[in-house]
Amino acid sequence: MMQLIWNGLIVGSFYSLVALGYSMVYGIIKLLNFAHGDIYMLGAFVGFLVLSSFGGIPAAMSIPALLVILLLAMVVTGLIGVAIERVAYRPLRSSPRLAVLITAIGVSFTLEYGIRQLFGPNPRAFPVRLSSESFDVLGMRVSLSQLVLVVVAAVLMFVLAHIVERTREGRAMRAIALDPQAAHLMGVNVNRVIATVFFIGSALAGAAGVMAGAYYGSIDFLMGFVIGLKAFTAAVIGGIGNLYGAMLGGLLLGLLESFGAAWLGGEWRDVFSFAILIVILTFKPTGLLGARVVERM
Amino acid sequence: MSARSPRPSRIITTLLAAGAIAITAGCSGGIAGGNDPGESGAAPEGPIALGMLAPFSGSESAFGVYMQQGAELAIQEINADGGVLGQELELVVEDDACDATTSVAAANKLVTEGIVASVGGYCSGATLPTLPIFDQAGIPMVIPAANSNDLPDAGLPGVFLINGTGTQQAQSAVQYAQQEGATTVAVIDDATSYSADLAEAFVEQADAAGVEVAFEATVTPGENDYASVATQLAQAAPDLVYWTGYYQEGALINRQSVDAGFEGIFMVADGSIDASFAEITGEGYIENVVGTFTQTPDMLVGAESWIADYEELAGAAPGPYSTQAYDAVRIVAQAMEDAGSTEFDAVVTALEGLEDFETFAGPLTFTEDHTRESGGFVIVSIDPESGQFVLKDDLQG
Numbered sequence: 001m002m003q004l005i006w007n008g009l010i011v012g013s014f015y016s017l018v019a020l021g022y023s024m025v026y027g028i029i030k031l032l033n034f035a036h037g038d039i040y041m042l043g044a045f046v047g048f049l050v051l052s053s054f055g056g057i058p059a060a061m062s063i064p065a066l067l068v069i070l071l072l073a074m075v076v077t078g079l080i081g082v083a084i085e086r087v088a089y090r091p092l093r094s095s096p097r098l099a100v101l102i103t104a105i106g107v108s109f110t111l112e113y114g115i116r117q118l119f120g121p122n123p124r125a126f127p128v129r130l131s132s133e134s135f136d137v138l139g140m141r142v143s144l145s146q147l148v149l150v151v152v153a154a155v156l157m158f159v160l161a162h163i164v165e166r167t168r169e170g171r172a173m174r175a176i177a178l179d180p181q182a183a184h185l186m187g188v189n190v191n192r193v194i195a196t197v198f199f200i201g202s203a204l205a206g207a208a209g210v211m212a213g214a215y216y217g218s219i220d221f222l223m224g225f226v227i228g229l230k231a232f233t234a235a236v237i238g239g240i241g242n243l244y245g246a247m248l249g250g251l252l253l254g255l256l257e258s259f260g261a262a263w264l265g266g267e268w269r270d271v272f273s274f275a276i277l278i279v280i281l282t283f284k285p286t287g288l289l290g291a292r293v294v295e296r297m
Numbered sequence: 298m299s300a301r302s303p304r305p306s307r308i309i310t311t312l313l314a315a316g317a318i319a320i321t322a323g324c325s326g327g328i329a330g331g332n333d334p335g336e337s338g339a340a341p342e343g344p345i346a347l348g349m350l351a352p353f354s355g356s357e358s359a360f361g362v363y364m365q366q367g368a369e370l371a372i373q374e375i376n377a378d379g380g381v382l383g384q385e386l387e388l389v390v391e392d393d394a395c396d397a398t399t400s401v402a403a404a405n406k407l408v409t410e411g412i413v414a415s416v417g418g419y420c421s422g423a424t425l426p427t428l429p430i431f432d433q434a435g436i437p438m439v440i441p442a443a444n445s446n447d448l449p450d451a452g453l454p455g456v457f458l459i460n461g462t463g464t465q466q467a468q469s470a471v472q473y474a475q476q477e478g479a480t481t482v483a484v485i486d487d488a489t490s491y492s493a494d495l496a497e498a499f500v501e502q503a504d505a506a507g508v509e510v511a512f513e514a515t516v517t518p519g520e521n522d523y524a525s526v527a528t529q530l531a532q533a534a535p536d537l538v539y540w541t542g543y544y545q546e547g548a549l550i551n552r553q554s555v556d557a558g559f560e561g562i563f564m565v566a567d568g569s570i571d572a573s574f575a576e577i578t579g580e581g582y583i584e585n586v587v588g589t590f591t592q593t594p595d596m597l598v599g600a601e602s603w604i605a606d607y608e609e610l611a612g613a614a615p616g617p618y619s620t621q622a623y624d625a626v627r628i629v630a631q632a633m634e635d636a637g638s639t640e641f642d643a644v645v646t647a648l649e650g651l652e653d654f655e656t657f658a659g660p661l662t663f664t665e666d667h668t669r670e671s672g673g674f675v676i677v678s679i680d681p682e683s684g685q686f687v688l689k690d691d692l693q694g
Contacts, residue, residue, distance in 0.1 A: 007524040014522075121356065123545040125576035134556060141557060216521040217552065218545055218577040226519055261525035267488060267515035269525075 002140045004258045010146055012254025013153035017208035018231035019238070019246040020160065021081075021201030027177045027241030028197050029093065031100050035084060035107035037228015039077050039202045043209025044126070044219040045115055046073040051127040062128050063148060066214055069128075070152070073210045074203035081202025082195045090191070108228075115221040123220040126213035149211055156207060157247055160200065164243060173197055177241065237277055239290025248288060253277075344387045345380075345639060347372070347629060348412030348436070349622070350403050350427060351419050353392040360419050360618055364441060365390050366611040367619035368416055371626035373610060381630045382637065388416075388626075393427075395420035400427050408434040413639040416625040419618065421445030421491075428453050435641040437648065439629050441621035446494060449666040455645055457663060459628065459656065460591055460621055461673025463491075467498035469589050469674035469692055470539050470564060471506050476690075477562060479536035483512035485526060485550065487542030495541040495566055511535045518546050527553035537562040544569040548577035555582050567591060570677060575684035583679040588686055590677045592658050593617045596688035600657070620657040628654060628661070 018040050025033045047069050088103045130145030164170040172193045175183040184190050212227075213219045230253060238249025253273060260272030280288065349368055351361035365388070372386045380386060389410055393400035400420075404427035407415070415431050418424035418440035428451050431438050437455040440448065444460040461469075474482050482503055486496035493515070500510050512533035514526050523546070530538060531554060538554070538561060540547045547569040554563065565574070565588040575583050594604060594615035607615045629644075631654060636643035649667075653660035658673045676690040 003528055004525070007522075007528060010524065011522045123573060123577060125573065125579075129579050143556065212521055216549055217579055218521070218549060220545065222519065223521065227521075258525050262529065265514060266517065266526050270517065 002138050004262050005255065006140045006142060006146075008255035008258030009251060010149065010254070011257060012251035013150055014208050014212060014227065014250075015231050015234045015253050016247045016250025017153055017156065017204050018227055019234040019250045020157070020243060021205045022232050022235040023238070023240050023243060023246035024173075024197050024201045026235070027243075028173060029089070029180075029194060030097065031089060032104065032232070033089075033201075034101070034104040034228065034232075035088075035111060036201070036205055037224035037226075037231065038108050038111040039081055039205040039224070040209040040212070040227060041115065041219070041221065041224035042080060042111060043073045043077045043206025044213040044223065045119065045209075046076045046206065047210040047213050048119075048124060048126060048219055062130065066128060066130070066210070067152075070207055070210050073206045077206025077209070078199040078203035081198040081205075084202075085195060085198040090194075112221050112224070119221065121221065123218045126217050126219055128214055129217050130214050145215055149215055152207070152211065156204060160204065161243060163200070169193065169196060233274075233277065237280060237287055239287030242287070242289045245287055245289035252288075344385045345382070345633070346387050346389050346410065346412045347626060348407035348410070348415045349388060349390045349417030350393040350400055350407065350415070350424070351390065351417050351622075352395040352423070353390070355394045355396070357395045357420060359616065360442070361390075361392070363616035363619045364417065364419060364622035366607065366613075367441075367615065367622035368626045370607050370610050370619075371623040371630075374606075375626070375630050381633050382639070386626070386630065390417070393417075393420070393423045395423050397423055397426045400424065401430065403427075404430040408436065412436060414439065414629045414633075414644065416441060416622065416629055418443040421448060424448065425451070428456055431455065437629070437632075437641060437644045439625045439648070441625040442618045445491070449668050455641060457628075457648055457667045459625055459658075459661060459669060459673075460618075461658070462668050463495045463498045464502075465669060465671065465673050466566060466589050467495060467502045468671070469676065470499055470566070471502045471508065472692055473564070473587070473589070473676050473690065474503070474508060474537045474539075474562075475506060477537065479508060479562070481509045481511040481533075481535040483514075483530060483533055483535040483538040484510065485514045485516060485530070485538060485540050485542070487518040487546055488515050489518070489542065491568065492541040492543075492566075496539070499539050499541070512538075516542070516546065516550070518542060520546075521549060523550045523553050524557065526550065527557040527559065530554050531557040531559040534559070535561055537564055539564045539566070540569060541566045542568060544571040544574040545577060548574045551586060552578045552582050555585070561585070562587060564588060567674075570686050572683075572685050574686075575679045583681065583684075586679050587689060588677045589674050590686065591617070591673060592620065592675050592688075592691070594620055594657075596675060596677070596691075597657060624656040624658075624661075628656075 021036050025031055050069055050072060084107055088107050089100055092100045092103060134141045134143035164173060172188045175188055176190055176193055180190055234249035234253045235246045238245025256273035256276055257269050261269040264272050351364045352358050353361040368388050372388055376385045389407060389412055391403035391407055393403050400423040415436055415438040419442040421443040424443040425447055432453045432455055439457045439459060442460050444458060444462045446462050448456060448458055484496045484499050486492040503510050512530060512535060516523055516526055547565050551563045563586045567590050570588050570590045604615060632644050632647035633639050636647040649663055652662050662670045664670050675688055675692060677686040678689040680687045
């Protein structure tokens with residue numbers, strides 16, 4: 001039982017980190033950024049590239065080295081996110097929403113198959129692995145790497161919550177989410193704030209990608225696809241646009257999958273978790289923590 | 298169409314070949330006429346063309362080259378030995394791109410080029426739709442690599458498989474499990490048809506052999522986290538688990554299972570035999586891994602001279618399915634020799650009559666459904682130095 005919860009939390013923290021980016025971007029410009037899952041994949045490949053160019057890293061140094069790589073990958077994927085917004089979304093901001101949805105899908109395919117051309121179609125082994133020596137706590141097998149992973153995810157989410165709620169930049173984000181035109185009239189630099197949101201959201205996804213590479217050990221150009229869909233689901237369940245909702249939705253989806261697989265078998269896992277999600281949405285269409293829907297013109 | 302064909306050289310070659318056949322036919326009265334066997338007309342005139350469909354483009358293209366070169370080597374040897382029925386063999390290859398649509402067009406092309414037997418077929422999905430085409434044209438098929446149970450299940454008289462099928466692979470897996478003294482086993486598949494069929498065959502054969510199947514699971518491919526199935530596997534604690542999917546998921550499941558406390562043997566099927574398996578699963582996690590695999594040239598014992606001949610012909614080392622393609626040509630040649638003819642019924646009867654024909658994968662006799670009676674699979678394990686799968690047990694002892 002405890003083991004199932006722990007397993008679910010691990011997967012859930014990946015979902016949460018990726019879901020945050022979905023949720024933030026949707027909250028601020030009402031765009032379903034389907035390329036977001038691929039930013040996660042890019043994060044993993046940035047980490048892969050940097051680590052392989054360094055050559056071997058002694059096992060004792062692997063955690064500090066990974067943290068450095070993590071920050072580096074976050075900066076790189078953050079900048080890529082900003083660039084994507086600038087090239088593929090900003091010019092279309094006043095166009096029909098469907099057009100931006102299609103450019104998002106276009107960006108997604110461009111990233112996936114671009115990486116495939118560069119790194120080949122086969123899965124690559126991540127050069128640094130977190131050691132997975134485990135110990136028993138409360139009847140669970142917990143490994144050091146899992147702890148590191150959960151702690152890093154929690155720290156990132158905490159920092160994010162702090163930025164959004166306590167800083168000027170965060171206040172501007174919330175203002176734009178409420179009403180971009182009014183925010184603009186009040187002197188908020190809308191373009192800059194949206195770029196910041198893309199930077200933060202992409203950096204979180206990139207961080208999740210590096211951690212996935214180091215934890216699971218295998219990366220490939222399509223790794224962002226499934227997690228992108230799951231994270232999107234998590235964001236909707238939690239109430240898209242709501243940050244705590246994205247975190248909660250991610251953890252909930254991870255737990256549902258873990259229990260579904262244990263109770264009904266792996267082949268029924270997605271049936272089980274998504275059936276429950278349908279039920280949740282039927283009773284609470286705005287998602288668990290979804291705010292009152294404010295319709296804008 | 299022909300005027301704009303993207304490959305005019307091919308048409309010219311075909312025309313030249315046709316011309317060559319006409320010329321040879323014209324001379325045959327003088328050269329071959331004397332030693333014609335009793336049944337005149339049954340023996341072919343001019344070179345005997347064998348057709349091969351294999352992937353030469355796309356992700357599987359490396360295997361097409363290995364197969365072609367293996368077949369060329371067999372043909373070279375047979376021709377040096379005087380050919381078949383007094384005629385030389387020649388190989389006509391076409392690209393099937395491992396794709397059903399392309400393979401149908403390519404099969405029709407081979408038929409019009411006048412092949413008398415087919416020695417190709419790598420991807421089962423691309424080979425299956427070509428079966429009726431060759432059947433209607435009266436061309437027997439000895440399929441070197443494709444091994445889906447759908448192929449014999451099509452029930453066509455001229456289809457023979459020399460690679461082991463899922464049934465034989467499951468057989469070797471169970472045989473090895475028993476050899477290692479396993480009393481309980483588990484099986485995990487990835488819900489694809491190849492994987493699920495193999496898992497089913499494994500469960501059937503384990504039951505038949507009296508080995509208890511303690512745990513069965515299906516996972517979704519393309520994910521990273523298999524902790525839940527790993528936890529369940531560790532709790533069921535079988536002596537051996539058989540993974541029937543591909544290497545990426547297999548490597549992750551192996552690692553996560555060991556982390557979850559699984560201590561048995563992790564056995565993988567041929568879809569997981571890849572050097573990347575060791576890399577992904579990581580150091581310290583490979584000692585318990587074995588696999589069932591079709592024999593490849595580097596696993597052969599005492600085949601140095603064969604490999605040297607191959608390298609001389611191809612300019613590169615043999616690879617997977619070189620030996621099977623080589624054997625397919627030899628089998629067809631032997632059957633034609635036995636039949637004294639290249640005519641369909643006679644060749645099929647001769648193929649059915651082959652007994653313990655020596656192949657790289659052990660002696661071959663065809664069963665009623667035209668698959669190998671036994672063998673074809675060996676047990677491999679990971680070499681800690683190179684991370685490659687190497688021969689561990691050929692299951693013939």
